[in-house]
Amino acid sequence: MAALTVDIRGKRFPAVAGAPAKEALGRVAFNVAEGETVALIGPSGCGKTTLLNLAAGLDGQAEGTVCRPAAGRLAYVFQEPRLLPWRTVEDNLRLVLADPSDPQERIGGLLAEVGLLQARHVFASRLSLGMARRVALARGFIVEPGLVLLDEPFASLDAPTARRLRLLLLRLLALHRTAALFVTHDLDEAIMLAHRLVFLSATPGRLVRELRIDLEPAERHDPAAVARKRLEVMGLPEVAGLLELDVEEPGP
Numbered sequence: 001m002a003a004l005t006v007d008i009r010g011k012r013f014p015a016v017a018g019a020p021a022k023e024a025l026g027r028v029a030f031n032v033a034e035g036e037t038v039a040l041i042g043p044s045g046c047g048k049t050t051l052l053n054l055a056a057g058l059d060g061q062a063e064g065t066v067c068r069p070a071a072g073r074l075a076y077v078f079q080e081p082r083l084l085p086w087r088t089v090e091d092n093l094r095l096v097l098a099d100p101s102d103p104q105e106r107i108g109g110l111l112a113e114v115g116l117l118q119a120r121h122v123f124a125s126r127l128s129l130g131m132a133r134r135v136a137l138a139r140g141f142i143v144e145p146g147l148v149l150l151d152e153p154f155a156s157l158d159a160p161t162a163r164r165l166r167l168l169l170l171r172l173l174a175l176h177r178t179a180a181l182f183v184t185h186d187l188d189e190a191i192m193l194a195h196r197l198v199f200l201s202a203t204p205g206r207l208v209r210e211l212r213i214d215l216e217p218a219e220r221h222d223p224a225a226v227a228r229k230r231l232e233v234m235g236l237p238e239v240a241g242l243l244e245l246d247v248e249e250p251g252p
């Protein structure tokens with residue numbers, strides 16, 4: 001069974017307190033195979049976060065279905081790290097474990113994987129954004145998820161930090177054999193990380209194109225190979241149009 005099967009026919013937010021109803025999504029159907037990484041790309045406001053929330057089950061109100069294996073665990077890495085600032089790095093990880101007495105080594109092992117072993121006793125309020133994002137990734141992976149959802153996990157970082165974190169995510173996904181669905185505005189990032197790209201139209205987002213990215217692992221680490229692939233992708237007519245459309249249409 002796939003790690004995630006999405007078959008949405010539409011998603012509408014009803015009118016609330018004078019705000020008009022909003023058609024957030026049209027027809028979007030795709031799946032994420034076990035161990036596969038899929039990037040969701042589309043203009044601002046097209047419904048990417050709405051779709052992740054449906055995939056996570058945080059929102060169950062849509063026409064259509066979202067299926068995940070019943071026994072599979074899920075992790076959601078939000079745009080903001082959402083750590084408890086008054087807890088240490090280690091405690092922020094321990095909080096999401098079903099059994100908080102899980103061995104110290106498990107937490108230590110993951111902190112080592114994300115390069116934060118030395119910072120395990122530091123309060124989250126003292127971390128840089130890059131470090132906080134590392135903790136957020138570690139907190140996602142510590143539950144050994146079958147699927148991790150990530151909503152622009154590297155936004156607002158300087159370029160070298162963002163690159164280091166992308167490489168870290170590649171490593172974590174391979175090491176833990178986890179499937180992933182992530183939202184990004186950055187085509188290079190999508191090509192570097194994903195096996196498949198799913199492009200959504202402007203609002204209300206509907207699937208316009210799926211594209212397999214057939215790069216070898218070594219090529220994903222090579223910015224020149226990624227840039228060549230980007231040019232190829234941008235040459236596709238439906239995609240070129242979408243990438244220019246990064247502005248939400250005004251409401252009625």
Ligand SMILES: Nc1ncnc2c1ncn2[C@@H]1O[C@H](COP(=O)(O)OP(=O)(O)OP(=O)(O)O)[C@@H](O)[C@H]1O
Nearest residue numbers: 013022023024043044045046047048049050051203
């Ligand atoms: N709870 C809500 N109630 C009403 N409308 C909403 C709600 N949440 C989102 N929307 C609207 O639905 C549309 C899709 O929002 P969403 O945040 O999913 O887009 P997005 O593609 O993730 O945007 P961005 O790329 O800018 O983060 C937007 O017009 C947004 O204003």
